[in-house]
Amino acid sequence: MKTGLAAGLAACLIFWGTFSCSAAAGDTDEAYCALKGKIVGEFSGTTPKEWGETVTGVRTELATNDIVIALTFDACGSMNGKGFDQKLISYLERENIPATLFINARWIDANRELFLRLAANPLFEIANHGTHHKPASVNGNRVYGMTGTRSIAELVDEIEINSIKIQRLTGKKPEYYRSGTAFYDEVAVSVANRLGYEVAGFTVLGDAGATYTGDQVKEALLKAEPGAIVILHMNHPEGQTAAGVMKAVPELRKRGFTFVKLSEYELR
Ligand SMILES: [Zn+2]
Numbered sequence: 001m002k003t004g005l006a007a008g009l010a011a012c013l014i015f016w017g018t019f020s021c022s023a024a025a026g027d028t029d030e031a032y033c034a035l036k037g038k039i040v041g042e043f044s045g046t047t048p049k050e051w052g053e054t055v056t057g058v059r060t061e062l063a064t065n066d067i068v069i070a071l072t073f074d075a076c077g078s079m080n081g082k083g084f085d086q087k088l089i090s091y092l093e094r095e096n097i098p099a100t101l102f103i104n105a106r107w108i109d110a111n112r113e114l115f116l117r118l119a120a121n122p123l124f125e126i127a128n129h130g131t132h133h134k135p136a137s138v139n140g141n142r143v144y145g146m147t148g149t150r151s152i153a154e155l156v157d158e159i160e161i162n163s164i165k166i167q168r169l170t171g172k173k174p175e176y177y178r179s180g181t182a183f184y185d186e187v188a189v190s191v192a193n194r195l196g197y198e199v200a201g202f203t204v205l206g207d208a209g210a211t212y213t214g215d216q217v218k219e220a221l222l223k224a225e226p227g228a229i230v231i232l233h234m235n236h237p238e239g240q241t242a243a244g245v246m247k248a249v250p251e252l253r254k255r256g257f258t259f260v261k262l263s264e265y266e267l268r
Helices: 004-016 026-043 086-094 105-110 112-120 152-170 186-194 214-222 241-254
Strands: 068-075 099-103 124-128 228-233 258-260
Touching: 026 152, 026 186, 086 241, 099 105, 105 112, 105 152, 112 124, 112 152, 124 152, 152 186, 214 228, 214 241, 228 241
Parallel strands: 068 099, 068 228, 068 258, 099 124
Antiparallel strands: none
16 A cells, blocks of 8 residues: 555656656756646646737736836747847937847847847846747637647746746846737736736737838837837847837927836836
8 A cells, every 4th residue: 555655756756747847947947847847736727718918917008197108129039030120229228218128038049149238238127028939828829820838837938948048147037028929818827927927918019020110110109108018129120110219209208208117117
C-alpha cells in the first residue's frame, strides 16, 4: 500500500507530466516551474466566455481627467516586424515625449543593443509584448488567421519567458502585458494579472499595425480624449507612423495635452 507521501508524489508526477517546463529559464527553472504548475492548477477547468480586445480585465485608459495621453509603441518581432523606426524614436527623444514600449522577445533578440539603449533611457518604460506574439487564449482561439496560445501552460510561457528575458537584461519586471494582436479571453487576462501584470489595451488605434498613412495617424491621434492610451508601432520604419506622430504632437500640445507613461497613472 502506498504511503500518503508516495501517493502525493505519484499524483504530482502525473500532474507535471501534462506540460513541459524546460523551455524557460536556466537558473530560474525551478522557481518558474513551481509558479507555472501552481497557476495551471489554479485556472484549469476555467472556460472563457469572452474573446476580443476589450474583454473583462483589459485596461483601456488612464484613470484621470488630466489632459494627458499615453503613447504606447509595440515592437512585434515577426518575420518582417523586426525593424526599428529610428526617425520616430529620435523625435520622441528630441521632443522629450515619454512613451511605453511593448517589446516582443524576438525583437529583443534581433536588436539587443538597441533594446538596452531604449531600456536605459528614463523617457521610456519597457513593457511585455509576449514571446511568440500570440493572441492570449487558454484554448487556441483564433484571430486574423493566427492561433492563440492553446493552454494555460502555453499562455504562462508566452507571457513569462519574455518577461524573464526583459528582467535579465534590465533588472526590472515589466508592469504591463499586451498580447500579440491585443486579443484576449478573460481567463487569459486573469492569468496575466495573477503573474503580476496589468493588461494594457488601448483607447485609440493609432496606426493599424503601421499600415495607416501619416494623415490617418494624425487624424486618429487628434481624436484622443484626456486619459487615452494610443497603440502605435515602432518596428516599421518603412511605414508612416513617425510622420503622423510628428504631425499630431504639435497640434495636441496646442490643445493642452502632455504625454505620459502608463505607470504615471492608475489604469481603468
Ligand atoms: Zn504586436
